[in-house]
Amino acid sequence: MNKNHNQAKIIIPLCEKCLNNQDKICEKCNKKYAVGLINKTDIRCMRAICEAISNFENINIVIYKIIACSETFLILCSKASKSKLIGNKGIIAKKIAHKIKHNISIIAIPSAQTNENFLNFFKQIFGEQAVDAQITPQTIKITLSEDLQSKYLVKNEYLLKELGRALKLAEIKQKLVVLNIKSTPATQ
Ligand SMILES: [Zn+2]
Numbered sequence: 001m002n003k004n005h006n007q008a009k010i011i012i013p014l015c016e017k018c019l020n021n022q023d024k025i026c027e028k029c030n031k032k033y034a035v036g037l038i039n040k041t042d043i044r045c046m047r048a049i050c051e052a053i054s055n056f057e058n059i060n061i062v063i064y065k066i067i068a069c070s071e072t073f074l075i076l077c078s079k080a081s082k083s084k085l086i087g088n089k090g091i092i093a094k095k096i097a098h099k100i101k102h103n104i105s106i107i108a109i110p111s112a113q114t115n116e117n118f119l120n121f122f123k124q125i126f127g128e129q130a131v132d133a134q135i136t137p138q139t140i141k142i143t144l145s146e147d148l149q150s151k152y153l154v155k156n157e158y159l160l161k162e163l164g165r166a167l168k169l170a171e172i173k174q175k176l177v178v179l180n181i182k183s184t185p186a187t188q
Helices: 016-020 027-034 040-053 079-086 088-100 115-129 151-169
Strands: 009-011 060-069 072-077 103-108 130-135 139-144 175-180
Touching (some): 040 072, 060 079, 072 079
Parallel strands (some): 139 175
């Protein structure tokens, strides 16, 4: 069968068959599912995104992960995909948000691995809590200005795990390491 070359093309960690099959996922995709690289949120949202963009022509996008983050869902994509996912005056982003039924935030994983790029990336997720990023050949260290014990960080730990998975899916080899500094000095 000839493929329509003008159709939207989307690269996600779920094969085309599983994207369209609502009942079950294939063995290959199930391997990613079993190790937590993709989860139900990813599958549901990626199906919704594909539906939302299916009528737009010539859109080539790469999406790595969807992270459910309270009211907002984070869509982690390649650098070149961000503007395409937003669309002219946000038309595509609005469609996606409508399909997912949540607010969305489209965040690009940096293609050039510099400390500055990654600090900007983490600031988009953690806001001013992200105070530093250091990239080494083995690790990406981020420093967050909060106490690990606090409720806020419990939520962020989930976020961090999901972020680690997103980086893996984006074929970033380094391990994500989190350093915490207390926002207020402890008093005795
Ligand atoms: Zn599959």
